Amino acid sequence: SDIEIEGICSHFATSDEQSLDFAKQQFEWFNRCLEKIKDLPIRFKHISNTGAIFNLPEAHLNMVRPGLSIYGVSPSEYVKGAESLRPALSLKTKVTFLKTIPTGRTLSYARTYKTEKEMKVATLPVGYGDGYPLSLSNKGYVLIRGKKARILGAVAP
Structure with missing residues (x-):
């Protein structure tokens, strides 16, 4: 086949919530999928967004997607360790x-x-x-x- 798969990814739905139960279940499902395709030469494997970078280090695989944390913003109050983030920008608008x-x-x-x-x-x-x-x-x-x-x-x- 002429198709080369460079990577596989998913996205945590709840890695920034108080309970990480569903995120852990989602990671288990993703790992099952990876196991089924382990013989394919897939270079990039990632599922971790900002919440998972802080809350689920076991899910970092070989790539992460920092999203909001690039701007110094935490996606929620339940992201442990994100207190060290500092906003890198400001938002200005007008009263409408x-x-x-x-x-x-x-x-x-x-x-x-x-x-x-x-x-x-x-x-x-x-x-x-x-x-x-x-x-x-x-x-x-x-x-x-x-x-x-x-x-x-x-x-x-």
């Missing part, structure tokens, strides 16, 4: 919408924030699709004109 919200109203996807008092709320046109960590939902902060403002609700797409 400003609105006063009455007491007792819910905001965001799944209504994850409820106002305890009347408050002025800003919308920023950035989200996890831009690399802003989902883990900052309801607990991260942004700077607006130099003043710290809490993220209310879920970091959206």
Whole structure:
């Protein structure tokens, strides 16, 4: 055949979550697959993303894909050892919408924030699709004109 396979890869679905049970199961399945093709001259074998680089060193094989950690960002609070990462960049945007919200109203996807008092709320046109960590939902902060403002609700797409 004229086809040469250079590598085989997969991607952990849960290597950055609190429980690593499914990630370990996924690695076992990947290893079974590798065992079936062990006689093929496959140069690159990889499954480890940022979460697995820190949480599953046994899954490094002969290549890893660092993803977010290249930028000094951890994908979640459950990635052990990632505390040493330091952001290598900053994200700047502009407020696109400003609105006063009455007491007792819910905001965001799944209504994850409820106002305890009347408050002025800003919308920023950035989200996890831009690399802003989902883990900052309801607990991260942004700077607006130099003043710290809490993220209310879920970091959206």
